[in-house]
Amino acid sequence: TTNHTFFLREKEHFDYFSGTVLPDLKRNAKGGTVRIWSAGCSTGEEPYTLAMVIKDYLKEGGLNYRILATDISKKALSKAVLGVYPDESVSNIPLMWKMNYFTKTAEGLYKVSDEIKSAVLFRRLNLMDEFPFKRKFHTIFCRNVMIYFRSDTRARLLKKIYDVLEDGGYLFIGKSESILKNETGFKHVLPSVYRKD
Template sequence: MIRLTDQEFLTIVNYVKNNYGINLSNKRQLIEARMYSVLAEKGMKSFSEYMTLIQQKNPEEIIVLLNKLTTNHTYFMREPAHFDFIKTKFLPLQERVNHRKLVRIWSAGCSSGEEAYTTCMVLMDYFSLGRPGWDFRILATDISEKAMSAGKAAIYSAESLKNVPQSWLTRYFVKQGTDQYRINDDVRRHVTFQRLNLMQPFPPMQQFDLIFCRNVMIYFDQNDRNKLINKYYDMLIPGGFLLIGHSETIQRDSSKFIYLEPSVYQKG
């Protein structure tokens, strides 16, 4: 086993924090365990040797590092109160005020796509009930190339679908083998995946009606959280919504967002 020295640990933590905003200061065991196989495969004898390669800005190796050190755990219908909010409050509001009949949603830190696809199916259900003429587009972004590939493939295990209604399985999924399901093309055409580092300037994008950023900011320090929240504020239309994880909060004195209910905020 290749051991991670104190100095090597600090080097990795500082590199990931400074470049990607992710705080790994309490993840020493995770770093050591997940990166061991990468070092062994390359015949390296120390983490310092590997970080020399990373600091040469080798893009393929940086992708490997981020894929190993970011946790992409999610499932369909996670934190269902948010999807109830979309169905009972957000979408009825859109019917009243959104004269474009175009709804734009961003799933930031989307992992392997379950959040974006769940949102899409909620919208498809809602607008299929005698509400013609509406279009909706969902942007799904994550820093992990592995997560992006999984989202684009749109194939999921039966375990990750345990909270999905049977009507959705019939309407929106195609069974693959014995215990996997693929999102059908009607759903997939509404969702676009794009790799994005939230700590870098956002590329040119139109403003959104709603942004998800759930269970992402727990990996950032407070200063980076505040910066990111304010960037989201600018990316929302007036009256747009930001949904964060139920274990997360926004400091009221550091943001112009209006608190509506736990984990739901609105741009004034």
């Protein structure tokens, strides 16, 4: 894991997630639970951002969802579960989010609300291990993780991710990453956004 992260990192991903992916998932959910995985979640900013985007989008509800957030680093996961961040981590987020989803501590730090925390389940997982999932995901964020892997390792990981993604599901990767056309069955949707046909 790498700990260079903050809320709303690569904002256009969250805009696309809110504007295109969520309406699509809501349309096709048919009363079921939408499953989202933040792979390589580091200290938790990404999955908490996803929870805030979803809360904002739903407002009155109408969609059951679960966010799983995994990382190999126990230290990063401990910070994520704690959910307390310095000012610079939250500097990109809308003021309404700061007001609705955070409490400012006496030390000037920002603590994620219990409402947002309860939407995210944190677990330790090495992406090289066999995935323990019994059900597939509708959306997977695996951003700025694969840049640290050799091409053969990356290809293996992408195959595993492809297999645990629902048909029509979305994969978001980092802006500095890309997937070769012949590497998987993913269809390129936008820069660093892919879909399983």
